[in-house]
Amino acid sequence: MQPLLSISEASKSFGAIRAVRDVSLSVNEGEILGIAGPNGSGKSTFFNIITKTPFGPDSGRVVLGGRDVSRLRSHEIARLGLARTFQRESVFASLSAIDNVLVAVENSAGHGKFAANLETAEWALDLAGFPANMHNTAAGTMPVFLRKLIMIASALALRPKVLLLDEPASSLTPHEVARIQVLILKLKSLGMTILLIEHVLPLLTSVSDGLAVLDYGTLVAYGRPDEVIADPRVIEAYLGKKYEPLAS
Ligand SMILES: Nc1ncnc2c1ncn2[C@@H]1O[C@H](COP(=O)(O)OP(=O)(O)OP(=O)(O)O)[C@@H](O)[C@H]1O
Ligand SMILES: [Mg+2]
Numbered sequence: 541m542q543p544l545l546s547i548s549e550a551s552k553s554f555g556a557i558r559a560v561r562d563v564s565l566s567v568n569e570g571e572i573l574g575i576a577g578p579n580g581s582g583k584s585t586f587f588n589i590i591t592k593t594p595f596g597p598d599s600g601r602v603v604l605g606g607r608d609v610s611r612l613r614s615h616e617i618a619r620l621g622l623a624r625t626f627q628r629e630s631v632f633a634s635l636s637a638i639d640n641v642l643v644a645v646e647n648s649a650g651h652g653k654f655a656a657n658l659e660t661a662e663w664a665l666d667l668a669g670f671p672a673n674m675h676n677t678a679a680g681t682m683p684v685f686l687r688k689l690i691m692i693a694s695a696l697a698l699r700p701k702v703l704l705l706d707e708p709a710s711s712l713t714p715h716e717v718a719r720i721q722v723l724i725l726k727l728k729s730l731g732m733t734i735l736l737i738e739h740v741l742p743l744l745t746s747v748s749d750g751l752a753v754l755d756y757g758t759l760v761a762y763g764r765p766d767e768v769i770a771d772p773r774v775i776e777a778y779l780g781k782k783y784e785p786l787a788s
């Protein structure tokens with residue numbers, strides 16, 4: 541089977557820092573590729589260069605659905621089906637939940653189709669499991685979990701072929717992490733393809749079909765999650781501690 545998304549020999553440097561070095565990864569349609577690695581290992585930079593948001597790679601190739609998108613601009617890549625969330629918080633605090641998602645829809649679909657855009661935004665919030673009675677509440681007054689759901693809904697509203705999630709579970713309680721796990725599995729059951737960066741390893745290993753580990757910008761392990769977390773190089777580079785699976 542041809543992968544839905546494949547990245548070949550992608551590299552990105554910032555001056556002397558080689559943030560991503562010759563990384564090649566791919567994901568099949570309907571699967572989840574987990575990406576782990578210590579702080580500063582190049583995970584978010586990898587998402588940046590795939591989506592060209594905010595910058596592309598120095599070198600490398602990105603193929604989506606058999607089409608080379610390496611030379612396209614970020615909005616064209618988004619339109620072809622790549623949507624991401626950001627690790628840093630990127631909601632508009634003074635806007636309501638629905639208006640936050642509407643901004644994302646309008647940036648992608650254009651203004652002037654208000655009723656259709658509103659319907660899409662509501663659909664995306666519902667899909668993300670956002671509470672129906674809080675669509676009109678200002679995002680800035682909400683707990684971090686709900687703001688994370690708004691960010692995820694803003695990406696889902698673009699109806700992506702591949703969803704890229706950068707640490708959706710950071711700063712959450714164990715109960716909220718479990719809800720993110722349920723959401724990710726729901727999206728997978730609907731056929732969505734997902735790239736998931738996460739430090740919460742039990743979450744990552746419980747949902748991922750494949751797991752990649754970066755260290756100093758280099759891919760140090762890639763394979764089945766259970767095999768990867770048992771790899772001595774991964775334990776040395778990253779885990780360094782006993783691995784505890786999520787209680788089910
Ligand atoms: N815009 C930038 N300008 C300069 N250096 C950058 C920039 N973005 C990232 N870096 C550097 O590139 C390296 C990789 O950073 P990146 O944010 O991709 O790591 P990460 O794996 O996502 O880390 P974390 O787990 O902390 O989120 C780091 O050394 C970082 O300081
Ligand atoms: Mg990061």
